[in-house]
Amino acid sequence: MAHNTSGFSDGESVDIDDSSSLKGLEEVGEDFGFGDDLELNQFDGLPFSSRYYNLLKERHQLPIWESKQEFLNVLETSQVVIISGTTKSGKSTQVPQWCAEFCLSAQYQHGVVVCSQIQRQQAIDLALHVSDEMDVNIGHEVGYSIPLENCCFSDTILRYCTDDVLLRELMSDPFLEHYGVVVIDQAHERTVSTDLLMALLREVLLQRSELRVVLLSVMPASHMLLAHFSGAAHLQVDAPCSAEVLHSSRGSTESFSAALRLVLEVHRTKEPGDVAVFLASEQEVSCACSLLAKKASRLSSNLGELVPVAVCSGHAGICPPITQHPQRGRKVFLSCSKSEDMFWSVDTVSFVIDTGVEKRFVYNPRLRASSEVIRPISRCRAEIRKQLAGSAGKCFRLYPEETELCAEIPAQILEANITSAVLFLKRMEVAGIRHCDFISRPDPEGFMQALEELDYLAALDDDGNLSEIGIIMSEFPLDPQMSKALLASCEFDCASEVLTIAAMLSAPSCFLEPPAGKETEAMLCHMKLYHPEGDHFTLINIYNTYKCSQREPYFTQGKWCQDYFLCCAALQTADSIRAELTDILKRLELPISESAFGTKTNTLNVKRALLAGFFMQVARDVDGSGNYFMLSNKHVAHLHHLSAYGAKAHKLGLPEWVLFHEFTLSNSNCIQTVTQISPKAFIQMAPQYFFYNLPSSECKELLEHILDTEVAEIHPVTTDTPKAQESQSYDRCVIQ
Structure with a gap:
């Protein structure tokens, strides 16, 4: 393995071949001309800095440090090692480093180390932190790989990545032969990607006896992992004394308001320490952040500053990392179930306020829709939150102590x-x-x-x-329906437009919630960007206008987005996703036509491409008032409030037939990102066996009448029998 060391004043680097990179420390020291009194870093052959020793003292204080030698001994003899410990035990930073030492001791004969994370920002933060502790250069010996960003080289020996990135790597390296140790962090979170990794790794371990798998979890979830990986070694890190827990005697129906009142009460006590508040959803986090900011502006200056901070993993790249927020005043970290592990680097939290509920989306395969469900958290998650307060802190649980909670975090799969x-x-x-x-x-x-x-x-x-x-x-990091639409766009000469749609729908929403009092202004700004053909075309319009604004001489980063109440970070993310998808199309040698956005032919082709992937998501306005009947599940829903049709309905009228991107079952059922289509286009693009499998309805009868009429016009002689009609309709309903 080529090993690259950098840090020279002239910017050059020294390449060391495989044999020299594995010399003893004395030989490496002689090669570089260092004296005998300097201790050299075993990973890059350079002397340790003074900062390394300062950080080493801090590492010795971590609860997991005492288990280092035991872990290395177990790793030598066991293929699978499960380590259970608290959020701040140090397992996410120390265990991957020890695995790197293990691989180095074997001279990297079996590969290097990869450590998966469920959050992209956490993968970056951990890589930066660990490279600092190892006293090496980020991107060289230690690196990270997240969607749309790779900070690694061929000589990287410890790589942090998101679980979905590692999962996609399996497609090209199914037995992970590049790695000697695979560390799965946060295994207790049970994301779909992490569960797939753990399921496939059992098969990989049978093929590679030299491979080691290390699972990092919290104690309540370790029993499940031990049952799955029979014969695995188990190390448990003893937790320090837990925070004091105070339960509410009331239920959690008003937990949101109670949590905000408790934040202000804690602040008035003037007791030192930041506050972590766990709410049900990201929407509640955004609302609470706004309300607390208003309350904080009216508080007495004697109490000190109160700084609300939103911590939302779903908006990675939009919400800044926790460590980038100002140090002044008392910070109130507002988060939800997806983000507990983002607090690993925060030592200032003394108070945890846990509402005890979370919003989850549960998919119904029969309806092909997700339902919003508010339900109690698990005991596992409650314990994780409690540990954030430290041994001297307090955890306020806004639910009775006798509340029944399930033991483990439900598997997303x-x-x-x-x-x-x-x-x-x-x-x-x-x-x-x-x-x-x-x-x-x-x-x-x-x-x-x-x-x-x-x-x-x-x-x-x-x-x-x-x-x-x-x-x-399967080559595209998109859901299958969007992947199919993108492939169809290459056939219909509209790849440029569908690339933009796919990127905008894969990125976080670009629409910002306007400040109080500016709702009308924001709506008017958004209406300037709306496209009469529908929301998919509006997304293209927004992206194209954003790109054009960057070429203006007066453009400043974010200025145009700010003026139009749009999220600049979301549009930047969409731009990066579009570039990645474009590269994949080029690698697959698929044609990418020049943009013809705005022409009649292009508009028709974009709709045909979308229907090629989303023909299962078509609805009809049955009464002209916005009650959309969905063909595949017979549910009725309304347009989302951000839809271009909703804003312009009084001028343009509502479209009768629409294709939609998403449907969510909730108190106000709504379909999101809708575009007007013609029933004829739907009949042409939907496969015949899907069309005839649709449940009986007035809408289906209307479509069958249109189909029969078209067949009769095209084949007037051969349509004497129903059997003949069925045969010709099959020719019309093909997958493009």
């Missing part, structure tokens, strides 16, 4: 749309891994729905294996 996961598993079968042993096996109905959807999208052949189209679809 049991509640999510697993169509993308099934497509990935089909791709892994092509790569040679045909067995996947889930910790929690998804419901058979979810599997069948996913296979049916992939079949509709032509991703499977007649034997149920991945088709050529399916293989190409």
